[in-house]
Amino acid sequence: MSLTTGLIYAGVTATIATACLHWPPFFPETPQRYFVDVLWPSGTMEFPEAITSLRPPGHEWYYPVSMSEFPSAIQCIASELVEYREFDQNWSGEGSVAPSVDSINEALAFLDTFPAALELPSPTLSADGEVGFYWTSSKGYIDFRFEGLSRATLYLRNRLTGVDYFYDEVNWRNMTREYYEEILGFLVSGERSVA
Numbered sequence: 001m002s003l004t005t006g007l008i009y010a011g012v013t014a015t016i017a018t019a020c021l022h023w024p025p026f027f028p029e030t031p032q033r034y035f036v037d038v039l040w041p042s043g044t045m046e047f048p049e050a051i052t053s054l055r056p057p058g059h060e061w062y063y064p065v066s067m068s069e070f071p072s073a074i075q076c077i078a079s080e081l082v083e084y085r086e087f088d089q090n091w092s093g094e095g096s097v098a099p100s101v102d103s104i105n106e107a108l109a110f111l112d113t114f115p116a117a118l119e120l121p122s123p124t125l126s127a128d129g130e131v132g133f134y135w136t137s138s139k140g141y142i143d144f145r146f147e148g149l150s151r152a153t154l155y156l157r158n159r160l161t162g163v164d165y166f167y168d169e170v171n172w173r174n175m176t177r178e179y180y181e182e183i184l185g186f187l188v189s190g191e192r193s194v195a
Contacts, residue, residue, distance in 0.1 A: 084131060110152075130145045142156050
């Protein structure tokens with residue numbers, strides 16, 4: 001590279017590195033609300049002076065948001081289960097059975113007692129009115145259906161081998177966190193470790 005080219009390159013690089021924007025930020029004429037998705041350690045939406053000084057007078061940085069507008073995953077699952085109460089006979093075609101309120105309530109109670117930090121299930125409703133949950137992965141499938149009186153059926157399918165496991169009369173109210181971990185481990189390993 002020649003000396004002239006090197007000097008031009010250095011000059012351009014220095015100009016770019018020290019460049020400063022000279023135009024003012026755009027703010028509409030009418031007051032606006034700018035939602036800032038930041039929670040400070042205090043747990044409130046309070047912003048340091050450095051941030052609030054950027055806000056034009058008459059404009060707001062954020063608007064209050066209720067947690068009901070952003071429901072948790074469990075609330076979404078529970079909401080779907082509650083919607084099952086609206087299903088009538090023949091909801092899925094001729095001969096389909098409406099789910100019983102008792103089985104929906106059992107599914108809601110199950111969800112209430114489900115251990116934290118484990119993979120949440122997806123709700124399901126069969127044409128014969130059985131309410132339940134399922135988990136799925138590339139290695140396995142788990143189906144959990146409520147029979148009433150705290151009893152459930154548990155079906156596991158190993159997708160790698162095609163082997164099925166079926167457990168009837170499972171008392172879900174007596175299931176421990178370790179039992180759930182063993183069941184859900186089936187989705188990762190495809191190995192049956194539950195009895």
